[in-house]
Structures are given as structure tokens and as C-alpha cells.
Amino acid sequence: MSDPQRHALSRRHFLAGSAALGAAVVLHPYSVRAAANQAHLRLMETTDIHVNVYPYDYYADKPSDTVGLARTAAIIKEIRAEAKNAMLFDNGDFLQGNPMGDYVAYQRGMKDGDIHPVIAAMNVLKYEAGTLGNHEFNYGLPFLDKVMAGANFPYCCANLVKGKLAATPLEDTLYLPPYRVLDRTIELGDGTKKKIRIGVIGFVPPQIMTWDQQNLQGKVDTRGIVEAAEAWVPKLRAEGVDLVLALSHSGIAANDPNDEKPENASLQLAKVKGIDVVFTGHQHLRFPGEKDFQDIADADPKKGTLAGKPAVMAGFWGSDLGLVDLLLEHDGTGWRIADFSTELRPIYERAEKTVTPTVASDQPVLDAARKDHEATLTYVRTPVGKTSAPLFSYFALVADDPSVQIVNQAQTWYMREILKPTEFGKLPLLSAAAPFKAGGRGGPDYYTDVPAGPIAIKNVADLYLYPNTVRAVKITGADVKEWLEMSAGMFRRIEAGRSDQPLLADDFPSYNFDVIDGVTYLIDVTKPAKYTAEGKVADAGAARIRDLKFDDQPIDPKQEFIVATNNYRASGGGHFPGISEDKIVYVAPDANRDVIVRYIHQKGTINPSADANWRFAPVAKTSAVFETGPKAKDYVGQVKGVTIKPTGKEKDGFALYQITL
Template sequence: MSSTNLQRRRVRAGVLATAAVLVLGAAAPATAGDGHGHGGRDTYQLTVMGTTDLHGSALNWDYFTNAEYDDSAHNDVGLAKISTLVNQVRADRGDRNTLLLDAGDTIQGTSLAYYYAKIQPISKRVEHPMATAMNAIGYDAAALGNHEFNYGIPYLRTFEKQLDFPLLAANATLDKNGRAAFTPYVIKTVRTPHGKPVKVGILGLTNPGIAIWDKANVEGQMSFGGLVEQAARYVPEMRRKGADVVVVSAHSGADTSSSYGDALPFPENAATLVAEQVPGIDAILVGHAHQEIAERVVTNTSTGRPVVLSEPLKWGQRLSVFDIDLSYGRGRWTVQSVDASVLNSNTVPEDPKIVRLLADEQQTVVDYVNGVIGTSTEAMSAATARYEDAAVLDFINHVQAGAVKAELTGADADLPVLSIAAPFNKDAAIPQGDVSVRDIAGLYIYDNTLLGIRLTGAQVKAYLEKSAEYFKPALTPGTYPAASLTNAVTPTAPNGTPDYNYDVMGGLDAPLTYDIDLAQPVGSRVVGLAYDGVPVTDAQEFVVAINNYRQSGGGNFPGVTTAPVVYNRQVEIRQLLIDWVSANQVVDPAVFSSTNPDWRLTSGGTPLTVTP
């Protein structure tokens, strides 16, 4: 075994604490097939690297705190960090022996991404900073993520044209003719020292949930099939065309589940199913779920062969590295083994080349997000918004409900208006005094648009019951740490219900009040639901301000996908919040937040005390 291979195996075993530095510091090339062996067969090692869910993270910067990115685990983010890791892997393995892939969700998620989508949209003259960085790093292919469709198909096509590598989506088809909307796969030819090239098939799979989450942008234009079904179609085709290795880049989580329940016939998270059910795949770069999976081995049920999965967390915090060992015999290359690991981007500095390339765009966005647009009479924090009534969510609900009410006509204009908001970002805060764009943007980190729908009182209660599934039981009154009550595991959330799938509902012109009794079973937790102090009846009607993700089925909340839509102006909620502050100049919680809580957690009717 070469010294490099020994080092790499020690890293996988967890022996080396600083994996990136030690593995990548090896001087000898890791092309295990430079010689002959294995009974006279030629051998070769191919390395495939992968990122996913970059979400507009180009540099190691937090636009909401106006500082270098940091979190409780001291992760770093961004393509500039990834570039350094990639350069080191290429130096270690040999540039010609490596490929670099991405598994989607690239152009949405940071103020940088928002600025070049909405403030100064990309065009023939304005290149997306993510395209600039990814081209400079030298990606070979990328799968499409669901968030690629947030800004519409024309915007995505513009981004696609700016890339030096293909965007892949085998399960995206054009409604007008059923043909592939994007390149399904590519076969890359990798030259080996033996003069016997290895053909690497790269299949891209995107998420079927796009049909729900971005319905307004794709309906009537594109459809999105199941990952298993399309992989079963294309993997044999790639093999017939000579692919020696097949790697799938899938914007779909490893643990099978769907946030939209049975609203679609295809699961949202299906990477493991693809590995189990589709013969001929060697490795899968996993995305979408924002999980760290260094290596997971799944056995294909037809062939009994292992398929190796790896997911490099999110935002450029990790780089997945697949080492694929091949041997040559009978006129072709055969995969002998696949090992995977992840490298941590916080172990390396940013690549100065990428930092320099994006310096102007970075300064433009920093100046934009730090612009003062108003003042706040007091500080507000989202830190406790998951488990107690918080003014920051009241503010979001106030702005959303007000925007919807202003546009209602006819009988709908006489209905009471409610609104829902989720604690997307528990680090978000509005300071007392000057308020900037970044302060407001930090409250709403997704590019959702606003709709208004009509629900009955019974549907409102059912909605709140669904939301209350977020909490774990509390069978007796007392004091509980937040972690023991929040993020409950459910059949559709095996890793715990995410914060963004917990909604608080509030009223505009009068309070909507309710208790969530955690001593009661799921489905019977919402107690004392009242509007303006009067119990809500099943037949009572409301207009509810809701985001497009939720209204289109995200989170599988009941009643919303079929409810009458009474408002839909395709206005982004984040921009509504920024515009509201700019117009009103003063953010005063007394305007939109009650002294007494509108909702509370209880056990048997007794309010709970929750600690951070």
C-alpha cells in the first residue's frame, strides 16, 4: 500500500484529526495504477470530488452579521475555501486523475445570490459570481437543485449559458414535447498513464418537489419525474455507451422521506432508493438534505454490489472525495472498490485567486446590505421564537397580512386576515436604533413569495395541529430545555422536524390566540383557539397570508394546496419586509406585538417554562 493510500485510510478511520492537511500534504501521487499488478492487470485510481447546496456561498462571509462566517461548530463556508481543498486534492492525486461535481442548489441563499437575481440581475453583460467562481475552479458537471428554479426558468437559462460545464437533470422534461429539458448525463473521458482511457458517466438528478415548490415558475413548462425511474432509464444507456464508471449527482437526500407527503408519486429524498434499485451505479454524490455523510455503503438489491454515497453537508463546509480503484482486463476497466470521505473547509485558507476574482461583487453586496433603511424602537431577537411568542415573527406576520389585505376585493375584503411565519433563522435579530437591509434580510433567509388563501376555522385548526407536530411531548408541567421539546421526529421527518416546518399563526386586526398542550396526543394539541377573544368556529372563514413554499405543499400542511387563492402578486416576502421598513422608517413592536402572548406551550393547561 502506498504511503498516500495508508494516510487516506487512516483519515477514514478517524485517526487523523486534521484530515485535509495531512491527507493532502502527501507528496507522492495517489494514482494507484501507475504500475501493473493484480495478476498482471493494469490498475488505476480515479478521484471524484463533490460539493452540494452551496446556496450562493462564494466567500467565507456572513452577510447578516457583516463578518467572517462562523457557527457553533466553527465551520467555514464558500467556494474560495473549496477551491483550496480542490487544488490540494488535485496536487495530491494528480490533476488529470480527478473530476469535480456539484449536486445543486447553487444560485439562491445569500445576499450575494439575491443581489444578482433581483437588484442587478445577471445578463449577457453581468456574470453570476457563482458562475465566475465555479468556472475558475474547474467544475466538470453539476446537477440542478430545486432552488435553481426560484427565479424562473429564463434566469436559470442565463446562468446555464454562463457556465463552462453542463447542468444536468435527467428527470426534468419539457411539457411541450416530453424531451429532456437539460442534459441528462455526460460521459467524461479520463486519460490514464496506461494509454487506456477511463470513461466516466455522470448522471444528474434533480428533485421532483420542484413541481410543488416552484409551481408558479414551472407549471405548464417543465415536469419532474422520479429519481429511481429516470436513473433506471439512463444508467443502462450510459453503460451501453461505454461508461466504465457511473457516478450519480443527485439533489435528493439519502434518508427516504417527503415533506410533501403523498402530493407527488415520487419521493423527495430518494438517493438510497436509487442506489438500492438501479443496477450499474458505483457512487452517488448526495444533496438537498444538508446532512454530512462521509461514507454510506448501500447494497444494490439486484446485483449485490456496493454503492457508495457521500454528502458534503452544505454551503461549501465540506468537500466529498470518492476514491475509485479500477483494474483493466478483457479490454475494459472494472471498478474494484470505492471509498469516500469528506474534507472540512475550515482546515484551509481561502484561495486568493477566487477572492480576487469576486472582490468587486463582494464589495457591492456588502455596501448594499449595510445600507440603513430605518430605525427600531427596541431590540428584537428570533432566538426564542421556536418555543415562545416573539415580536420578530409578529413583525413578519404583520407585514405579510397587511400586504395581502391591501389587495383584497369583494367579499374577501370583509374577512379577517391571518398570517403564518416560521422561525427560519434563530440567530436573526433587529437591533435597537439603525436598521439595515442585512438586519431585515436575516429575518427571512429564503426567497419565498407571498400568497393569500381562504381557509375555514376548521382548516386553520388543522393547520395549527400539523404545525404542533414540531414539538415533543411534555406530559407534566415544569421547566424544559428547548432541545427536549423541539424538532420532533415524525414519519416524514426521520431526522427531526426542521424549524422551517414550524409555523406561528397570528391575526392582523385582532389577535389569534391559542395554546399548544404538549400533554395531549398529536392532532389534539391546539386548545382555546380564538380570534379577537371569541372561539373560532369550524365554518368561520379567514384569509391567510402564506408563502409559496407552504402553499404549494412544502411541509405537507393540510388544506392549503386546494384552498382558493385570493392574492398572488409574486412579490418576495423578504423584499416586502425591506420595503415596509423603508416606507415606515420606524419599527415599533407596540404596533404589531401584544403585551400578552398570543400563543403558548402548556402541559395539561399549565404554561411551560422553556430554557434555551
């Protein structure tokens, strides 16, 4: 096999040399060089669309240049124009993940014969086949069945079983056909045509039985991905197919011999005899690519191969289109892969903080979902629940805060149900969250401010800015204290007995000021900070965290706890001591802000009133000053456990407030 990077270079050279052709179609080098017994076949993948048809952020209620199947559609058309033979596949997680998905599921509903907007858009693009992702089950099996019925292309999944597992995979009664055989005719290099038989087999993460147990328990079950593949791929090969394409809604990870049903099994799947090409997804990452999946044996993120076989993972939300180019050769009895290359084509480019779209939206795809898009705009602007207290972050850095409180409440609610049937269900559950909108570089208007009363989905963008996903880590009581010691670096050291000293450290970002719910504690700002903003030890003997208690008792340093947090923090983001990927015990499939939306739906009326589980340790005859937004005056009397009042002074548009310690 030749180096895909060489093909990318030759393609760019070919395009440059063909610029004079103007509007003429520019063919891929494989199409140009294909001989009389050869054919160029392009295999395209979308994955993890999550209902993002429009380039629009429904949470922020504004257009977005980084998402949208309508943008990806423009690249699909380009790719089809560059080659004589092209096929498009979807790798799952198309049904849930943004407010349009929730609107259809919770408000519009699906009657027999209805077409879901994401399916309507996919029908326009003429997909060949698809498989299921874990999020397809979030709204229940009856809803999923109605959605799939509207597709003009078939679905397959080899490891989703109706009822209970049989003695062997081949005896299972599957929910969908394990694979599909596609009989097609392709054009050869000399312009003649020949038939080809392509087998497509699909897989879903077995962990759906935990993630969606309320929808699936007693109705379906799952096999391990590799176990199912080893049973069904030989059956597929026996049908006389020339190629086997695996639609694996599963990520890429090193082999764990102790895990019989790994969640991210695409690398292991690629090693199954008889599979030729692997489409991956689920992790919301990019493959090939220089940044992800380094140092995993048998995975080459530069060449785009898994176990030597071509593979792609096309980002998420329509960010990229995955592309596998095959140069096929017919030996008189069947087709074989003579050469291949892999690449991703993004819908935007990012330079520092600037995003530039590389393509415009495809109008027919927009039109297919327009009615539901417009209805979704009304939906996100319409209250979906109520908040019994205002949600504001003007004092989030100096007192327990309702905007952080509601995030912690939602994370605890979500993770408690997830972990209940697992070995971690009996451990104490805490939750950690930080204020994202708390002034700083964002300016004096950069604060959450949602009044008591009706709350709309778009308000969730104020509560949780980033598309993080939920994680759970297992740590000790000693780790909890160090986590909070790191957070306490938010404050300057205050001298006892002095008035109006600056409180907030200039170099400490608010998103690293974690509040941990489920414990109570005091922060003594007369002590030096133990850690720097970069997580390095500044004073090994320092201890700002006092009276740290769990269940009204001093915390046991050796006791184990589960802490719900986000993927950024759980993976070491912020350089918090003792928090790293090896402490992660659960990787949730849901975004934190989606969990907040579901929490609001479930509760109807939320109560985000802060419980003052943390406070500053009292210091006699001492006060400090801090900056906040001018609108803080509307809430100054609603902060528990502290005495705060305006000074009447301003600084760079911020209002200066005094806090009595």
C-alpha cells in the same frame, strides 16, 4: 468491497509514516498500491453551495469559518495532489441562498456574456460537469440560462422537460441534455495511460413545479427521478461508458410506495441498474456520517453506501467536500470498480461552541468573485425596503412584539402561496415564531433594535438568527392549545393581589416561547404551568391558555389547521406536545430568513406593528417585574395592550421593568 473505514485508517497511517517527506506530495493508498492494470480515480463533489464563495456571513456582516467555496477549494487542491487522477462535480443549488445571489439577480442583473460570481469561482476550480438544484429556478429560467452560459463545464438533467410531458420519458423534449459523456485519459499504477469513458447523469427534485410554480408553470415540467433514470441510464450505457455517475440533487429517505415522485430519492436511484456512484445533496446533511440517516434500510452512513454503491452528500454552503475514491481495474475490454472508499473533508472543526477552520481560503477563487463580494457588502448595508414601525424585542417575552410579528407575517405570506394549489390550501393558516434575541445568557445588549425607516438585509440577522428552513404542520385546534400551553411555561406562577413578583422562568429559553398568529388568546399566569421546560407534563389539569379564538369564535378542538413554523420546531425541537415529524405536510426549500428578505422585497414597506393577538389575563391589584435591556426605555410607550414602566432598578446590567397584570 473492502471497508471504507479500513481505508481511512490506512490513509492516516500512510500520512503519519510519510511526515518526514516534508513538502513532498503524499499519495492516497490506492495510488500507491495500484497495479499495472489498475488506476486510482478520485471523484469529488460539492453541493448546495448557495452562492457562498467567500467565508462570509452577509446577514451578520462578518466573516464566517463555516462556509465558503474558497475554503473548499483548498481541500480540492489537496485531494488532487494526493492522487494521479481526480475529477470534480457540482450537485446543484449553487445559484441562490445568500445576499450575493440576490444582489446579482435583483441589482446587478445578468447580460449576455456576463459571468456570475459563483460560476467564475467554479471555472477556476475546473469542474467536469454539474446538475441543477431546486434553487436554480428561484430567479426564473431566462436568468438561469444566462448563468449556465458562462460555465466552462457542461450541465445535465434527465427529468426537467420543456413544455408538457410526452407519453414516455425518452420522448420528452428535455431542457438540458439528460447526461454527458466525458472521454478522459487516466494514469495507471505503472505510469502508463489509458482511456476511460465516464457517463454523468443529473436529476432535480420534481417538487420544483410547486416550489417555483410562478416561474415554471406552462414552461417546463418534471418526471420522477427514478422513472427518468430507468429510461435514460440504459441509453447512457449504450454509448459504451465504463462508469455512470449520478448527480442527484435529492436527499436520502426510506422508500414510500405511495409517493410516485419522491423528493428525496437518491437511495431509490442507487438501485437503478447501471449506476455506479451516487452524489446526493439537497438535505443539507452529511453522508457518510454517524449522525444522519440511521436506521434507513440499504443506506449505510458508516460505510457511505446506498444500496451497496458508493455515495456522498457533502453538507452545504461549502462546509465539506465529498470524496469517492475508486480503485479501478481494466479487464482488457473495459474498467470495473475493484474497490472504493468514501469520505467527507470538512473546512472546519467544531468543539463545543468553538469553531476552528482546517484550511485557508484559496486566493484565485476569492479573486474570481471579489468584485461582486464587495458590491454585495454595499448591497447588504444599503436599505432594500422600509419598516413603518421599529423592530425591537425588549418586551418580546411580556407582550405581542414587532420582531416576532414580522417573522409570522413573512411565513404566512410565503406559505399561503405555496399551499394554495394543494389539498391544504383551504385549511386555516396560522404561523408560529419565537423571539431569538431576548437577553438571557446573551446579556443586556442581546436584543433586536432596528428603528423605523430604511431596513437593510443585514438587519434580517437581528430578526432571525438561525439558518432554519420553513416547514408546515397540520394539527388540530386542541394541538394549537397545547402548543401554546407549552409556550406559557416561560412564566412563573403569579399570586393574585401581590406586587412586583418575578415573572420570567429562569430555565425557559426564549426561542421556545412561540407566539402563534392567526388566533387570539390570553395567558393566565396565576395558574400553574402545564409543562416543564423539557416538555414533560408538570400538572395535567393546568390550563394557562384562556379565551383561545379563531376568527373571533372559540376554537374548535377538532378543526384542522396548518401552522407555518421552522424545521427545528416541526421536527420536535423544544419537546412541544403533539408536534413531531409525522405532522409535517410541507418541507419548504427556503430558509426562514430568506423568506423574510423576499417578503421585504415584495412589500417595499413592511408594517411590523404588533396586533396584540395575545395578552396576559387581567388580575386585579397584581403586578410583576422582568429584566430587559437598558435601551428598552426608548420603546416603553409603544407596547400595545399592557401597562409597562421602568422601576429604576438594575440587575446584572439588565433594567428591571414592572408590568401591571
